[in-house]
Amino acid sequence: MRNGAEELAVALATMSRDLLAQDGVQPTLDRICRHAVALVDGCEHAGIMTLHGGGERRRVETLAVTDDLVGNSDRFQVELGEGPCLDAAQHREQAYRIADMTGTTRWPRYAAKARELGIGSMMGFLLFTDEDELGALNLYSSRPGAFTDHSELIGWIMASHAAVAFSSARVDAQxxxxxxxxxxxxxxxxxxxxxxxxxxxxxxxxxxxxxxxxxxxxxxxxxxxxxxxxxxxxx
CATH class of the missing domain: 1.10.10 (Arc Repressor Mutant, subunit A)
Structure with a gap:
């Protein structure tokens, strides 16, 4: 009988093989998001956002989402010009965790929209870095405090596998x-x-x-x- 660590190792290995088996960039991105919901404790929704350029020429693009909540969250951040995903991408933060979105005083305009969407906590990981392009895997929960240190550890490991699969899919497409x-x-x-x-x-x-x-x-x-x-x- 397997213990928790063994089960997690098997799950991550299965995920890695599944991602590398996808035919194209978009299927790979979609599968990354679904695996995030399945593997990361507390994660209910997931999405991948990319940031092209900087300054006034900055362009934000949502590459994949598990559902409308993620797409709406990205849209509000772009429209309002503030939010954790934008900050993380702009500052090249390797990871971030917002324990309680319902009580944060940071990003006041976005936080209000996040509460309307039912977002209680968030967590994200940098997926890749290019000269003029950044991408991040963003995870959402309806519950404040849903993401723990263990959640962040699993997210780190998963994001590393996902970044390799993402890069491989892009190179293959090119x-x-x-x-x-x-x-x-x-x-x-x-x-x-x-x-x-x-x-x-x-x-x-x-x-x-x-x-x-x-x-x-x-x-x-x-x-x-x-x-x-x-x-x-x-x-």
Whole structure:
């Protein structure tokens, strides 16, 4: 018979395999949120938020949620310009825990909205850091004091597994996109070479010139040529 530590180890290993088996970034993100609710003591809702850029150019995006409560919480924080998720992402906090959202005097406008949503406590973990992009896994409970030191420990471990799976899914998606783009450009080059009886280098110059003159990405120019046979901006 397994003890609690063994059961947790098995559950985390199962989660890790499940995340790496997902086909694409979005399914991976959705599964991370669901595993958080299942594995972290006190967690009733979960979501993943990302922060692009900073200052006036800052853009917040909700990547995955378990339910509307999380989406509404993110939306209120963005609209009000305050909240624990925003602060954690902006300051690159590795983890945060709000024991009692119903009694906090911090983020007064967001706290009022959180109470309306039925949020009693929150906890979050930084998932990844890029040069201009931050992401966090945010956990919610309707009860104040729902998250304990043990909850935070499990959240830490889970977030580490989740970050690896998230990164792997993104790299895989980028590789697939790069291969697809290369194939598309190759097809467009073949069409242009055949039409004008020119070399591959000359055909690429045609695509690049079309892209520059029409302010359209090279991949989109190639897709237009491959789909319709038309070269954007040509006469």
């Amino acid at each position: 590789l697939h996109s790069a291969v697809a783009t290369r194939q598309l450009i190759g097809e467009a080059l073949g069409i242009v070479m055949e039409r004008y009886k020119i070399s591959a280098d000359q055909a690429f110059d045609v695509l690049r010139t079309s892209s520059q003159h029409t302010n359209v990405k090279l991949r989109d120019v190639a897709e237009r040529i491959a789909t319709t046979g038309e070269i954007p901006g040509s006469r």
